[in-house]
Amino acid sequence: MNEDSKALYHELITNKIIPEIKKDHDNDLTKEEIDLIGSHLDKEIEDLNQHIDNEKCTKIRKQIRLKRTKIKQYKKQINDYSGRKHKYDVQKSILKDRNSYSKTDHDATFMRMKEDHMKNGQLKPGYNLQIATNSQFVLSYNVYQNPTDTRTMIPFLNLIQETYGHLPEYIVADAGYGSEPNYMAIIDDFNRIPLITYGMFIKDKTKKYKSDIFNTQNWDYDEINDEYICPNNKRLGFKRYAYRHDKYGFKRDFKLYECDDCSECPLRH
Template sequence: MDINAYIFAKDQVDLEHTYIDGTKIEANANRYTWVWKNSCTRNRQKVFEKISLLVDAMNQEVLGYLGIKLEKREEYAIDYVSELLEMYKEGTRLDESSFVSGCGHRKSLQQKQYQELEEYLERLKTYAHHIEICGEKRNSYSKTDYDATFMCLKRDYMGNDQLLPAYNLQIAVCDEYIAAVDVKPYASDMECFVPLMEKFNHIYGHYPKYPVADAGYDSYNNYLYCEEHGMEKYMKFTMYKKETTDKKYCDNPYRAINFTRDDAGNLICPNGRKFVFKQTQSVRHNKYGRTEEVYECESCEGCPYKNECCPKSRGNRTIRMNQELTSIQAEGAFGILKWDRSYKRLFRRGEKNVILELTLISCGFNLCKYHNKKQRQAIAA
């Protein structure tokens, strides 16, 4: 980053204000090489069921006469299935060199069962391999680029809404220069904010005071992260546009945020019914321990506003609330790269190589920007 250090020092770039944006660009991977984690999980469960049926057949048709019994399980680890194969082989004294195949040969029952279990073992290994590559935060990957994830791109040249292998490219822009870049295989920008800010801090030794981002980065976790690291919360919340431009939505009397309160602080609906506090519950999968309060209407029976207030609720309406929840754009940089420079598909494969590619492109972008500024200053002088 010596190039950035030189340019930023010469042009006195403000690193306290940074404008964050992300875009999805197609990976250098074949388009029909997808592997879906959910499909692997379902198929693995089907294999578990088939193994149980096969174990029953082995016990009844072969091993029962030898005084041996294999134990069934709801789920089968790869090591355990390998043990079952060895136990069956030793119990029946099978010799794999005597196995037959092809036309004119009749396989023995023991050979059929042994090879069927071998096939299930290989399938389990394949599914485990696919699930391990996907990891916890991804649902798919490409066989020709394991780090690429299948995403829905804005540029659908195939015209059939087909998911394509892609990466989520992130940039932090300061005074029109790209100050930090990052690449993630996640479709959501929300998951990319913290890694980008950590990278910014690693490069410049501090966090930006004012990180500006659109509603795609909005999350309670990201707001808390900003607060913990001394950054102002300049990210738009998810419903920002609707709540600032849609007057009908903002003035809707049946939104919980528009309910009045009595002297005791209880929420009162348009029909004058009180909402009673029921409990405080934790939000699932929230690492910061976020909680929300649950309130229930004392009675929705006979309410004339029920069809407008809660048409899908069978009983009393419940609401969930959290009191703590109660720009210059970086798109210019991506606009120049994608449309003016025709950078619409990656050249390298693998997350580390894609980061290197984006870093080199960012250096070229900053050099071009710095050169153009110096030229304009020379003309103006």
């Protein structure tokens, strides 16, 4: 819809039907800008109506009517875009940073439940309940909209700290909570010790994973020269640092290693 509304706006500008209402033509039209285009088209239709009433020549009146018909078609499109834009803006405000929500309970998010009687991984609207315990006593609980346990840990720890004024020395959780942002927050922000396995912990221990020659985790590493040695016995030297932001804004730092020449590598084919 955004591309269609922009294309229509450019057509109206090119044909000099409406005045230019925005300088940056690359950005999507807002609801207010779409409504302003509609107002200009209403004014154009009104002017054409007056022109038809005042015109005596039948041939010219016919030409004006044809022009008015075209403007009315534009107006109908703009009204459609305006209604859809409003609908999508409302849906986005409900959705926020989630991927889904229930039409009957806007706070609920679609997620896979542990109880799956149909055994088909069906998604159902619900909440992610988090419970913190110590020596089998419940310390705190809360419900979250996010289906991923990983992203509930930091806000849940904040809640526990606000409630009790401090956190236990060790933060224990299963691999579903293991992530770089969580490890860093527990160590750096909460000054606690995480006892949380990472998501690949079980897979790392399998024979298949350890015997995969293309898995860089299995390559020999020369700590003195900061180089990895590939299965073809080529050395990959450190080239540069890099970083990438994930979709939640977390910055991940990387070290990039490259081989000077892989052109004759027999393992590439």
